[in-house]
Amino acid sequence: MRERHIPGLQIVVVKKQKVVLSKAFGVASLQYGVPVTDASVFSINSATKSFTGVAVMQLVEQGKLELQAPAAHYLPDLPAEWQAVTVAQLLAHTSGLPDILDQRTSGLIAGSPEASWKAVQKLPMEFAPGQRFSYNQTNYLLLGKIIDRLSGEPFLQFIQRKQFDAVGMPNTSFGDSLDIIKNKANSYRLAGDGTTLKNVIEDFTPSMRTGAGINSSAQELAKWIVALQQGRLLKPASLGQLWQPSVYSDGKPAPWAMGWPAIRRGEHRAVAGIGGGRSAFYVYPDDDLAIIILSNLAGGQPEQLIDTVAGYYVPALRKINGGGYALYRLREQFGAASFDNIDQKLRQVTEKYAVSAPSDGALNGWGYRLLAQRQTKSAIAVLALAAQRYPDSANAHDSLAEAYEADSAKELAIRHYRRSLELNPGNQQAIDRLKLLE
Structure with missing residues (x-):
């Protein structure tokens, strides 16, 4: 307050x-x-x-x-x-x-x-x-x-x-x-x-x-x-x-x-x-x-x-x-600025403050908030970082696919929904979206 x-x-x-x-x-x-x-x-x-x-x-x-x-x-x-x-x-x-x-x-x-x-x-x-x-x-x-x-x-x-x-x-x-x-x-x-x-x-x-x-x-x-x-x-x-x-x-x-x-x-x-x-x-x-x-x-x-x-x-x-201190400092780097080179900026944050990188869930939450604010390109940058750092996270690929779909990038959306489904065959969200997209 x-x-x-x-x-x-x-x-x-x-x-x-x-x-x-x-x-x-x-x-x-x-x-x-x-x-x-x-x-x-x-x-x-x-x-x-x-x-x-x-x-x-x-x-x-x-x-x-x-x-x-x-x-x-x-x-x-x-x-x-x-x-x-x-x-x-x-x-x-x-x-x-x-x-x-x-x-x-x-x-x-x-x-x-x-x-x-x-x-x-x-x-x-x-x-x-x-x-x-x-x-x-x-x-x-x-x-x-x-x-x-x-x-x-x-x-x-x-x-x-x-x-x-x-x-x-x-x-x-x-x-x-x-x-x-x-x-x-x-x-x-x-x-x-x-x-x-x-x-x-x-x-x-x-x-x-x-x-x-x-x-x-x-x-x-x-x-x-x-x-x-x-x-x-x-x-x-x-x-x-x-x-x-x-x-x-x-x-x-x-x-x-x-x-x-x-x-x-x-x-x-x-x-x-x-x-x-x-x-x-x-x-x-x-x-x-x-x-x-x-x-x-x-x-x-x-x-x-x-x-x-x-x-x-x-x-x-x-x-x-949440996401802890690393995500807090990473968010500070951007504000309304471009999300270019987000992976490089994350490395700089973790080295400068001697902290661990944000979890996939923390990056995912940030990406969704950007998506809800209709900052689609910024959301894609954050969610792509999550999928890059956590390549075996079904949720990270599912979220990135959703952002690509919102950006009308159909082929990229299909690619990441498929990857999410490979990692988690029970992902009903991916199953439903692929039926509509393919």
């Missing part, structure tokens, strides 16, 4: 569907010195999309909606170019639709919601549906319209009734800086000098609140995650669909599931809700682990801390996400 200048923070860890850690730190209001408590609520910004994903799956269970159906089936007045976009593509940000938000200002493209809705429908598609990933808010605006139409009530009420009330989340609500929200932690941002904190005014247009706008506490989010895991909000099969990573139209894996970023940490998959660079929750389904970290600093990036915390509860994740 000191290094990142985070004023206030909550953390909750859920293991085997029970809270095993719950802490509150710092202040909710710098102006008045109000401490953060378990009852404090924080804006979760775009992590709201995870709740929208659940709402959509609840409509699927009711037989009112199909994920692979065109959104136009439920909203017939959409522009002709939008007619082929599916509900699943809206959830996974692979629709190709133009964004209703101006990326330069983060405001609506034409001022008012009504004018912006008219304007966005006249803009060209960014790409053919399912072709690639592009995060935008038009997707979730449409999902809100679909929920309104199929549920028979405004999506705000549907989510309140079917999730907040169903779980018992009395302090969780929709709202922004114009609303009076009990126990709300003030939001801050670092000024240009990197140390001075400034107030943040949150403005979440009501029609856009399927994409951002929920305020909650770490404890209430933990209750919600446990309710999901226990089948109280969705059936197990629906939860599996919700958390299944989506694919592009060519069969390659895409970075999001249905409203949740899909994250792979070696053999340890995770799904997440991440919002505003200030709030995040990760669920590791196969490890029966969930971690929630909420803060009141926009840009504090608490999601970067979650994997480290996870390592204390699942030792294998510590190996993947």
